[in-house]
Amino acid sequence: MNYAGKRVLVTGGLGFIGSNVAVRLAREGAAVTVLDSTVRGCGANTHNLAPFSAQIDVINDDIGALSTYHSSVVGTDVVFNLAGEISHINSMRDPVRDLELNTTSQLRFLLALRDICPGVKVVYASTRQVYGVPQYLPINESHPINPIDFNGIHKHAAASYHRLLTARGELDATIMRLTNIYGPRMALNIPEQGVLGHFFRRALNGEDIEVFGDGQQLRDPVYVDDIVEACLLAGEQKALPNTNMNVGGLEALPLAEMARILVAEAGSEVRFRPFPDGHKSIDIGSFSTDNSFIREILGWAPTVPFATGARLTLEYYREHREHYLP
Numbered sequence: 381m382n383y384a385g386k387r388v389l390v391t392g393g394l395g396f397i398g399s400n401v402a403v404r405l406a407r408e409g410a411a412v413t414v415l416d417s418t419v420r421g422c423g424a425n426t427h428n429l430a431p432f433s434a435q436i437d438v439i440n441d442d443i444g445a446l447s448t449y450h451s452s453v454v455g456t457d458v459v460f461n462l463a464g465e466i467s468h469i470n471s472m473r474d475p476v477r478d479l480e481l482n483t484t485s486q487l488r489f490l491l492a493l494r495d496i497c498p499g500v501k502v503v504y505a506s507t508r509q510v511y512g513v514p515q516y517l518p519i520n521e522s523h524p525i526n527p528i529d530f531n532g533i534h535k536h537a538a539a540s541y542h543r544l545l546t547a548r549g550e551l552d553a554t555i556m557r558l559t560n561i562y563g564p565r566m567a568l569n570i571p572e573q574g575v576l577g578h579f580f581r582r583a584l585n586g587e588d589i590e591v592f593g594d595g596q597q598l599r600d601p602v603y604v605d606d607i608v609e610a611c612l613l614a615g616e617q618k619a620l621p622n623t624n625m626n627v628g629g630l631e632a633l634p635l636a637e638m639a640r641i642l643v644a645e646a647g648s649e650v651r652f653r654p655f656p657d658g659h660k661s662i663d664i665g666s667f668s669t670d671n672s673f674i675r676e677i678l679g680w681a682p683t684v685p686f687a688t689g690a691r692l693t694l695e696y697y698r699e700h701r702e703h704y705l706p
């Protein structure tokens with residue numbers, strides 16, 4: 381890849397996906413600036429940038445405040461826009477907080493960005509949640525949009541801002557609709573962040589892994605290194621023919637099967653329990669991704685099976701445990 385010497389901005393770069401992107405870019409020789417306000421309840425963790433902390437410039441501010449320090453952003457070649465609140469549960473508990481983080485701040489950011497870096501390439505992390513309950517599987521980009529929680533609605537609004545500004549020629553955005561991502565640097569200490577973090581935390585603590593319902597809901601998890609690769613490939617392409625791009629995993633597995641794979645590595649048990657209050661109403665059932673478009677346009681395909689990714693993830697947390705599960 382050709383990122384050596386490029387100026388890149390990674391929003392949300394102290395969090396899970398953003399830090400993996402930032403570290404990889406630093407490794408590729410890019411000049412990396414991270415913009416992250418360390419939002420309480422999100423996955424920011426300064427250890428995430430190790431061992432490249434000294435090379436990466438970190439601005440601790442809300443993305444919506446971009447106009448106040450825009451000199452740091454002038455001349456940026458590519459923006460990886462990964463800031464956001466990912467918790468569906470939190471968005472139902474406090475929809476206005478989610479609106480501010482995922483939508484208002486994003487709009488302010490994009491309006492400032494189009495003035496400071498007109499036409500700049502932006503890779504935005506959207507979510508499979510915008511599709512709501514699947515009408516068919518695997519889901520392609522033509523599937524109707526029908527989010528069933530506030531997070532999905534707000535993420536879709538933010539994606540629409542990217543699309544509008546791209547159609548007007550003011551930015552050049554690619555919107556990645558990500559499925560469940562896992563791997564090193566996830567915030568395991570935040571139960572609201574989703575099912576895989578919950579599974580890994582319990583496995584590492586030697587606790588039973590709890591699966592809600594019968595565990596037959598399919599997910600197609602992607603190991604974070606595969607996502608980083610997809611983001612970097614997208615960041616190199618100008619004016620792609622469709623702004624929306626699904627990014628899903630190598631295999632669709634029932635959640636119960638993923639729990640069993642973890643248990644085999646971490647020596648605990650799988651336990652089934654009814655959905656807790658608030659979870660069932662925002663559960664989408666089964667999900668799997670049709671990756672045809674991203675494969676055709678970027679030549680990207682996921683490479684890491686869940687069993688391999690789970691082992692690599694457990695290895696990372698065993699080595700860095702004190703920074704994630706003190």
Ligand SMILES: NC(=O)c1ccc[n+]([C@@H]2O[C@H](COP(=O)([O-])OP(=O)(O)OC[C@H]3O[C@@H](n4cnc5c(N)ncnc54)[C@H](O)[C@@H]3O)[C@@H](O)[C@H]2O)c1
Pocket residue numbers: 391392393394395396397398415416417418419420421422423424425441442443444462463464465466480481482485486505506507508535557558559560561562566567574
């Ligand atoms: N992790 C997944 O499985 C997944 C799946 C689909 C989509 N996504 C999307 O990917 C992006 C990154 O997710 P993640 O898993 O890395 O989450 P994360 O919580 O680990 O990281 C998000 C980071 O964004 C920062 N942030 C949030 N709002 C901000 C704001 N307004 N200004 C500045 N910083 C802000 C937080 O401090 C945090 O460090 C999110 O937008 C999320 O919606 C993630």
